[in-house]
C-alpha cells in the first residue's frame with residue numbers, strides 16, 4: 001500500500017539531532033544522554049520502550065496488525081575515546097571523545113524509521129528497534145544477549161547497517177556471506193625452570209621456546225588453513241626475563257596476539273592450531289605451557305534469506321545497490337545477534353571520504369545526506385518483511 005506521509009518531512013529534525021549527538025559523544029555503557037534522547041523520542045512516537053538491558057540499551061517495540069512475524073533492527077550509539085580534529089559547527093564538546101565511526105548517524109536513521117513507521121503503520125507484525133550501547137570493543141551486544149534480549153524480544157531475523165565512505169549516499173552494498181571478521185585474542189605462557197644464564201643445562205629455557213613458537217606461528221596460515229579461506233594470526237606482545245638481569249634465564253615467557261577469520265570453521269581451526277603449536281614447541285623444549293584462546297567477537301556472516309530481504313528493500317530505496325563488496329577485516333559485535341537468529345549486515349554509502357578521513361580518523365564525520373537513504377531502507381525492510 002502506498003504511504004502518503006513521507007519520511008523527508010522529518011529530515012530537518014533528524015539532521016539537527018544527528019549534529020547534536022555528534023557534539024555530545026558518549027563512550028560504551030556511558031550513553032546516558034544519548035539513550036535518554038532515544039527513549040524519549042520513541043515514547044513520544046507511541047512506541048513501547050525498555051531500558052532494562054545492558055546499562056544504557058534502549059529497545060523500542062512497535063506492533064501493528066495481526067502479523068506474527070518479528071524482526072530486530074540494530075543501531076549502535078557509542079562514540080570513541082579519541083579527539084576530534086575536524087572543524088565543524090557541531091564538533092565534539094567533550095575532549096577526548098568523538099563520533100568517529102558514524103554511530104550518531106546510525107542512531108538517527110533508525111529513530112527516523114521508527115518515528116515514520118509509528119505514524120504510517122503500513123505493516124503487520126512486530127518490530128524491535130535495538131539501540132545498542134558499546135559496540136566499540138566494550139561488549140554491548142554480547143551483554144544484551146546474555147541479559148536475555150532474545151527471551152524478552154523474540155526475533156525471526158535481525159538486521160544491522162554501517163555507514164561506508166566511498167559509496168554514494170544513495171548507494172548501498174548488500175552482499176551474501178562473510179561481512180566482518182572474527183576478532184579473538186590468544187595467550188601462551190611457557191613455564192620452564194629458571195637458571196643461571198651461564199648454566200642453561202641446569203634449567204629449562206622458556207625464552208628459546210617462545211622464539212621457536214613465534215617463528216612457527218605463520219605456518220598455521222601458510223600450511224594448515226585452506227589457502228582460499230582468509231585468516232590472520234599475529235603475535236602482538238612478547239615478554240620474558242628482565243633486561244636488568246642478563247645472566248638469568250627466567251622461569252617463564254609469554255606471547256599473546258590476535259586471530260581473525262571469516263568462518264566459524266576457520267576460527268575453530270585457529271584456536272586449535274595455535275594451541276597445538278604451543279604444546280608441540282613446549283614438548284620439544286621440555287617446558288610446560290598454558291594456552292588460552294579468548295573468543296571476543298564472532299564473524300558476521302550474512303544469512304542468504306536475510307541478505308535477500310535486505311537486498312530487495314535496498315533496491316526499492318537506492319539509486320544503486322552493489323551485491324559484490326569486499327568484507328572488512330574489522331569486527332562488529334552485531335555478530336552476537338546474528339549468531340542467534342538469521343541476520344544480515346549491510347553497508348550504506350557515506351559519500352566520498354572527505355579529506356581522506358575514514359572510520360576512526362580524528363576528522364571523520366557521518367554524512368547527513370545519507371540519513372534519508374538509511375531511514376527509508378529500514379522502513380522499507382519492515383514493510384516488506386512484515387507485509388500489511
Ligand SMILES: [Zn+2]
Nearest residue numbers: 101136359360
Ligand atoms: Zn568503529
Ligand SMILES: [Zn+2]
Nearest residue numbers: 101102103162
Ligand atoms: Zn562502527
